[in-house]
Amino acid sequence: MxxxxxxxxxxxxNDPGIKILWTADTEYAEQEISTGYQPEYDIxxxxxxxxxEKESVxxxxxxxxxxxxxxxxxxxxxxxxxxxxxxxxxxxxxAIRHLKKDNNTLSFPVNWVTPNIQYSEPWDEWDKYWRDIP
Numbered sequence: 001m002x003x004x005x006x007x008x009x010x011x012x013x014n015d016p017g018i019k020i021l022w023t024a025d026t027e028y029a030e031q032e033i034s035t036g037y038q039p040e041y042d043i044x045x046x047x048x049x050x051x052x053e054k055e056s057v058x059x060x061x062x063x064x065x066x067x068x069x070x071x072x073x074x075x076x077x078x079x080x081x082x083x084x085x086x087x088x089x090x091x092x093x094x095a096i097r098h099l100k101k102d103n104n105t106l107s108f109p110v111n112w113v114t115p116n117i118q119y120s121e122p123w124d125e126w127d128k129y130w131r132d133i134p
Contacts, residue, residue, distance in 0.1 A: 006041045023089070039069065056110040
């Protein structure tokens with residue numbers, strides 16, 4: 001919850017579409033895309049870009065989602081794979097781009113560059129620990 005409101009938290013590596021409804025039922029997924037799905041919560045989207053510093057954390061208000069959905073249309077905003085294991089419905093990558101650049105979306109960059117840390121072997125650490133005990 002954020003400020004007393006429910007929040008949908010989504011994470012993704014790089015910049016794909018994001019899953020909003022999980023189901024393996026192709027008919028149900030198609031029905032949701034055609035007429036059923038409506039955004040219900042603000043979204044906190046975190047895109048992870050390993051090795052880069054990039055705009056990565058996005059707060060996308062519910063109203064923005066509804067406006068973009070109406071402007072793009074359901075078939076451009078939403079997608080689902082066909083078949084027996086379609087994994088559900090996602091907001092398409094193109095729609096995510098629109099959501100991210102909307103004036104009401106808040107965002108900030110994150111430095112995803114990790115330092116090169118040399119870790120000891122666990123056995124060496126264990127051996128050193130037990131040798132140091134009086």
